[in-house]
Amino acid sequence: MALSANERARYRRHLSLPEIGPAGQQRLKNTRVLVVGTGGLGCPAALYLAAAGIGTLGLVDFDRVELSNLQRQVLFGTEDLGQLKVEVARERLLALNPDIEVLVHALTLRADNVCEVIEDYDIVLDGSDRLSTRYLINDACVLLGRPLVTAAIHRFEGQAMTYIPGLGPCYRCLFPQIEEGAVASCAEAGVLGVLPGVLGTLQANEAIKIAAGIGAPLVGRLLSYDALELRFTELPISRRDDCLVCGEHPDITAPRDIGPVCDSATLTARRLSAIGLRDLLASAGPPLVLIDVREPREFAAEHLQGARNIPLRELESRLAECAGHGDPVFLCRSGRRSLLACAIALRGGIAAPGHLEGGLLAWAAEVDADFEVASD
Amino acid sequence: MSCTVHIPSPLRSYTAGAHRVPADGATLEEVLASLEGRFTGIRFRIVDEQSHIRPHIRFYVNAREAQELCAPVGAGDAVHVICALTGG
Numbered sequence A: 001m002a003l004s005a006n007e008r009a010r011y012r013r014h015l016s017l018p019e020i021g022p023a024g025q026q027r028l029k030n031t032r033v034l035v036v037g038t039g040g041l042g043c044p045a046a047l048y049l050a051a052a053g054i055g056t057l058g059l060v061d062f063d064r065v066e067l068s069n070l071q072r073q074v075l076f077g078t079e080d081l082g083q084l085k086v087e088v089a090r091e092r093l094l095a096l097n098p099d100i101e102v103l104v105h106a107l108t109l110r111a112d113n114v115c116e117v118i119e120d121y122d123i124v125l126d127g128s129d130r131l132s133t134r135y136l137i138n139d140a141c142v143l144l145g146r147p148l149v150t151a152a153i154h155r156f157e158g159q160a161m162t163y164i165p166g167l168g169p170c171y172r173c174l175f176p177q178i179e180e181g182a183v184a185s186c187a188e189a190g191v192l193g194v195l196p197g198v199l200g201t202l203q204a205n206e207a208i209k210i211a212a213g214i215g216a217p218l219v220g221r222l223l224s225y226d227a228l229e230l231r232f233t234e235l236p237i238s239r240r241d242d243c244l245v246c247g248e249h250p251d252i253t254a255p256r257d258i259g260p261v262c263d264s265a266t267l268t269a270r271r272l273s274a275i276g277l278r279d280l281l282a283s284a285g286p287p288l289v290l291i292d293v294r295e296p297r298e299f300a301a302e303h304l305q306g307a308r309n310i311p312l313r314e315l316e317s318r319l320a321e322c323a324g325h326g327d328p329v330f331l332c333r334s335g336r337r338s339l340l341a342c343a344i345a346l347r348g349g350i351a352a353p354g355h356l357e358g359g360l361l362a363w364a365a366e367v368d369a370d371f372e373v374a375s376d
Numbered sequence B: 001m002s003c004t005v006h007i008p009s010p011l012r013s014y015t016a017g018a019h020r021v022p023a024d025g026a027t028l029e030e031v032l033a034s035l036e037g038r039f040t041g042i043r044f045r046i047v048d049e050q051s052h053i054r055p056h057i058r059f060y061v062n063a064r065e066a067q068e069l070c071a072p073v074g075a076g077d078a079v080h081v082i083c084a085l086t087g088g
């Protein structure tokens, strides 16, 4: 549908730009953009996309507004506490621009619904706060051939990159994969409120350029922003021929859940292989603090010499017992509970907890075939 | 030989908040050893015990990606350590 007189008045400053003009504005109107996460990044991005006249905006978020969101999530007000974010956001965006359509998806993206949601849109903005969701969205966009503008933040630092099918690298080309784990909640590192405002606005900028077909997208480049020093750094990223999803022989041909990865523990826990742990134990230095987080029954069957037993369920209240020379290394049967233990330790202020990847099963397989690993 | 290492946000707890720190070394491996000498524990957050660069870390020397720890580093070079961020 052509622009109405009202729309021509609303978008006059766009229409004056030769790079956009009536044809470009019409393209924005015909474009459908999905914003995943209406948090720190999604709020400013959605505001600018709505103001710019992107015809259809989709919002994905399952959360409700909390007081601690308001420091940076600029779509919400104090009176919205407890409301579904996507519903409040929809109301605000339509108040800003009643000529657009706002669709809400109050759900969590998973392998079995991500394609269904994304395929109705032309461009995807990722403002989610979990690595597992970031990989899911990246893979779905590669498989469905949708441009993806991704951004992420931590304390005073932000990153952004754009993927355009056939034109450059995807998120997995940059960070191929993060190992799986299963941790319930993630420690809060804190974030400067205005930081996602900068990055989310950059995401909107990218989406508008792609929709209008103008400029040079942030493809093949990682933009890193340091708010404290006010410095933008750009680093090249190449497409990897061996990329798991966009490479020559992709391994991933359908989206897959990688489980509730705990981002902070996954990124910060020291990961020891069985061989690595054996070498550490054999080295001269002071003895490692080994904490076996299995159940007492499993521990009784067999355990590593020097290990102490604190079952995972008791760890939070017995964290002080992990003190020793250096930070503790957690052990369990498969490496799942020990990663959870790392997350608990990180929350408790232990700077660099470690765990045995693959657990004692890996120890039995790689180091000591006689080690008896009790079933859990 | 001294270079400047740009420290990503998640690792600044090791450098007392410093964004950029000087380090010595003719290769990335030596630069990491130099960092470890001053900021105990930081190396293990960047490479694993088999000395593989962790999958959420990327190295750049003067804005060119370096995929191996044997990559040369010269005096005055800028080494960027990029770490995947997750927050939204």
Ligand SMILES: [Zn+2]
Pocket (backbone or CB within 6 Å): A169, A170, A171, A172, A173, A174, A240, A243, A244, A245, A246, A247
């Ligand atoms: Zn890729």
